[in-house]
Amino acid sequence: SAVISQKPSRDICQRGTSLTIQCQVDSQVTMMFWYRQQPGQSLTLIATANQGSEATYESGFVIDKFPISRPNLTFSTLTVSNMSPEDSSIYLCSATNPGQGGYTFGSGTRLTVV
Amino acid sequence: DQQVKQNSPSLSVQEGRISILNCDYTNSMFDYFLWYKKYPAEGPTFLISISSIKDKNEDGRFTVFLNKSAKHLSLHIVPSQPGDSAVYFCAAGSAGSARQLTFGSGTQLTVLP
Numbered sequence: 001s002a003v004i005s006q007k008p009s010r011d012i013c014q015r016g017t018s019l020t021i022q023c024q025v026d027s028q029v030t031m032m033f034w035y036r037q038q039p040g041q042s043l044t045l046i047a048t049a050n051q052g053s054e055a056t057y058e059s060g061f062v063i064d065k066f067p068i069s070r071p072n073l074t075f076s077t078l079t080v081s082n083m084s085p086e087d088s089s090i091y092l093c094s095a096t097n098p099g100q101g102g103y104t105f106g107s108g109t110r111l112t113v114v
Numbered sequence: 115d116q117q118v119k120q121n122s123p124s125l126s127v128q129e130g131r132i133s134i135l136n137c138d139y140t141n142s143m144f145d146y147f148l149w150y151k152k153y154p155a156e157g158p159t160f161l162i163s164i165s166s167i168k169d170k171n172e173d174g175r176f177t178v179f180l181n182k183s184a185k186h187l188s189l190h191i192v193p194s195q196p197g198d199s200a201v202y203f204c205a206a207g208s209a210g211s212a213r214q215l216t217f218g219s220g221t222q223l224t225v226l227p
Binding site: 103 | 148150155156157158159160203205214215216217218219220
């Protein structure tokens with residue numbers, strides 16, 4: 001299965017700033033997703049990153065707050081914009097190829113907003 | 115509305131015994147299910163999956179059982195080892211939802227030596 005390199009692994013950011021998280025996959029993958037895991041909670045899907053077009057966002061998440069890029073089949077970024085302490089969370093990317101079994105996850109980015 | 119529920123936030127088991135982790139779902143459109151293991155400071159690691167056309171899938175020490183009528187699945191780990199101590203998430207998806215996954219809230223498994 002694919003291997004995903006996600007960075008940064010952690011960051012502490014000031015309120016009002018933005019952070020871009022990158023995920024690099026070692027092979028081409030059809031689908032990539034971005035998740036958030038808030039403290040003590042499960043993983044929540046933010047959006048599906050679509051190659052060459054705008055991401056598809058889940059209810060409660062908007063492009064202005066979480067712009068996503070996917071310029072090719074091996075790379076995607078998620079930006080957390082105009083951060084507030086409520087954005088403190090772990091952010092994970094995931095990738096899969098339909099018909100090839102399970103999903104692979106990046107190691108996560110632990111974001112703390114102060 | 116939690117479509118995937120793991121009602122036990124934690125479970126402790128003695129080494130060598132069986133660990134049984136449970137998961138319930140409400141969406142009848144789900145047609146495949148996965149279990150993930152997550153260590154602190156790491157991303158989830160895929161363990162085992164099952165499609166809705168099966169009721170059991172086995173991989174080494176890990177077996178997943180699916181009861182579609184009860185909308186229930188369980189993960190059995192036999193024998194349990196201290197290295198199995200982690201948070202276990204069940205996840206569900208459907209072919210009609212662009213392969214997005216819905217996750218349960220996780221169960222912290224502690225295997226005692």
